[in-house]
Amino acid sequence: xxxxxxxxxxxxxxxxxxxxxxxxxxxxxxxxxxxxxxxxxxxxxxxxxxxxxxxxxxxxxxxxxxxxxxxxxxxxxxxxxxxxxxxxxxxxxxxxxxxxxxxxxxxxxxxxxxxxxxxxxxxxxxxxxxxxxxxxxxxxxxxxxxxxxxxxxxxxxxxxxxxxxxxxxxxxxxxxxxxxxxxxxxxxxxxxxxxxxxxxxxxxxxxxxxxxxxxxxxxxxxxxxxxxxxxxxxxxxxxxxxxxxxxxxxxxxxxxxxxxxxx
Numbered sequence: 001x002x003x004x005x006x007x008x009x010x011x012x013x014x015x016x017x018x019x020x021x022x023x024x025x026x027x028x029x030x031x032x033x034x035x036x037x038x039x040x041x042x043x044x045x046x047x048x049x050x051x052x053x054x055x056x057x058x059x060x061x062x063x064x065x066x067x068x069x070x071x072x073x074x075x076x077x078x079x080x081x082x083x084x085x086x087x088x089x090x091x092x093x094x095x096x097x098x099x100x101x102x103x104x105x106x107x108x109x110x111x112x113x114x115x116x117x118x119x120x121x122x123x124x125x126x127x128x129x130x131x132x133x134x135x136x137x138x139x140x141x142x143x144x145x146x147x148x149x150x151x152x153x154x155x156x157x158x159x160x161x162x163x164x165x166x167x168x169x170x171x172x173x174x175x176x177x178x179x180x181x182x183x184x185x186x187x188x189x190x191x192x193x194x195x196x197x198x199x200x201x202x203x204x205x206x207x208x209x210x211x212x213x214x215x216x217x218x219x220x221x222x223x224x225x226x227x228x229x230x231x232x233x234x235x236x237x238x239x240x241x242x243x244x245x246x247x248x249x250x251x252x253x254x255x256x257x258x259x260x261x262x263x
Contacts, residue, residue: 052068126186126229128166130142137234139213140169140230141184141216141217143217144186144226144228145185145186145192148187157182161191164191182196183196197216198219200212201222214241217241218245221244222243227240228241240255240258242258242262
């Protein structure tokens with residue numbers, strides 16, 4: 001017995017691919033706004049649009065005219081309201097493309113072992129400094145920026161342009177140092193700036209023990225193509241932030257693995 005006649009549905013391979021790609025993009029957008037104030041804004045926009053459809057069907061002309069003007073500029077409004085999320089999405093796409101391309105060229109010319117050896121030499125001073133700061137419970141925020149945006153970072157930072165070293169990182173974050181209250185930004189294999197005041201995340205579902213240092217570390221990875229190491233002053237716990245998410249209480253082996261992948 002045939003209950004449903006689906007002969008009118010004609011699917012090609014590209015139709016299926018189209019659906020999969022749209023679902024993937026929606027999923028990525030959901031991940032970008034999940035847990036942020038943008039999620040509530042998005043729900044508000046959907047509610048206004050549904051209200052517009054209802055009043056239009058009921059022929060309420062005055063309210064329909066008002067909401068119609070809002071819907072007409074909907075795309076522009078979405079870009080303005082979700083400017084940070086759109087920026088993060090485009091950075092995510094560009095980062096994945098450029099990262100895979102750079103890895104392929106490096107391995108082709110120099111080999112995998114040489115690439116990993118060179119990278120470990122760069123991250124070893126950072127890991128060694130984190131070990132000391134964990135033991136002494138010295139609060140720290142180290143940001144790794146793939147692209148150093150001078151306008152974003154230098155407005156509230158002390159420019160350094162210094163070679164990465166364990167002792168320099170330790171001295172910056174010592175409690176008596178005038179530069180300890182803020183973030184260190186590393187880019188282009190240099191300590192570019194210190195004592196940076198960064199925007200904090202707007203996420204409302206973070207653990208209660210997260211202070212300004214953790215919120216700034218998460219916030220900078222939301223707004224820029226960057227990752228961040230946060231050392232807690234209260235517990236010495238090391239956290240790692242990337243794309244607005246944070247891994248808490250990570251080991252040094254895991255930290256080395258993450259830095260090898262992202263730095």
